[in-house]
Amino acid sequence: MAPLPSLESIASTELDSPLALTLGSLLEPSPVLTSILVPQLQQKLHNSSPLQSYAQLIDLAIAKVQTWDTDLQAQFISGHPRIGETKNLSTFSANEQGAGNPVAPTPPEVLARLAHLNAYYERRYPKLVYIIFVNGRSRAEVVRVLEDHLGLEHSLSKDYPSLDSAVPVDIGSKEWLDELERAVLDVGLIAKSRLKSLGVE
Structure with missing residues (x-):
């Protein structure tokens, strides 16, 4: 299993960036993760303080997913x-x-x-x-x-x-909606595990 990239490299805006590879590994890859979540987090990380931990990254990712419409959230969990x-x-x-x-x-x-x-x-x-x-x-x-x-x-x-x-x-x-919310939160628990x-x- 490949090690995670350094936190300092996470904010890169490249298409196959360390952020994309990290999220794909921890949250499971999916088209919606690559096309929507990664660009949204790249922008957020570019304009905020450096990450302190990978757990913080997961929390940011799950919080962002929870702002999506329900169809996108359903696509996100189907990556698992x-x-x-x-x-x-x-x-x-x-x-x-x-x-x-x-x-x-x-x-x-x-x-x-x-x-x-x-x-x-x-x-x-x-x-x-x-x-x-x-x-x-x-x-x-x-x-x-x-x-x-x-x-x-x-x-x-x-x-x-x-x-x-x-x-x-x-x-x-x-x-x-309760079931969708539970599933999204469990994806975060899986990632932290x-x-x-x-x-x-």
């Missing part, structure tokens, strides 16, 4: 992989999700359950993907967390309840 995905993961995501762990691989029924729950969640909350700060929990533990979050019985069924039974929440409703794993603040 779904819980239980096993392919095309960043190094950080693979480590956090325990992907490729030969000592304790995730049972296939747990992966199938997660795939179903993700699909159910996305029908319940249109335009959103389920984001959670895993914080060391196994995928099996996250299954139970997500079931509780959705008000579902604990199960290892790969198709229960049916996706058709998921009643969509209205986009822009309080419940939908990644800093700790690198031994930096």
Whole structure:
């Protein structure tokens, strides 16, 4: 895993700047991060006092994302992989999700359950993907967390309840907005956890 660039170089305005690379690593890369967040933060950093820490950078980034319209915020969180995905993961995501762990691989029924729950969640909350700060929990533990979050019985069924039974929440409703806000904040928690794993603040 490549080290983070120096804080002094973060304010560079180059397209593939240290800021873009740092945010892509800590927050997961996405088109909206590159095209909107990076330029906004470059301008803010250029006109403000030098950064004191990477944690401060994450706080600035999340605060800026929270000012966006909800569609852009939804695009931002969709840069994170779904819980239980096993392919095309960043190094950080693979480590956090325990992907490729030969000592304790995730049972296939747990992966199938997660795939179903993700699909159910996305029908319940249109335009959103389920984001959670895993914080060391196994995928099996996250299954139970997500079931509780959705008000579902604990199960290892790969198709229960049916996706058709998921009643969509209205986009822009309080419940939908609360879920979006929680997801954005959890992206920040994940990023700060990644800093700790690198031994930096």
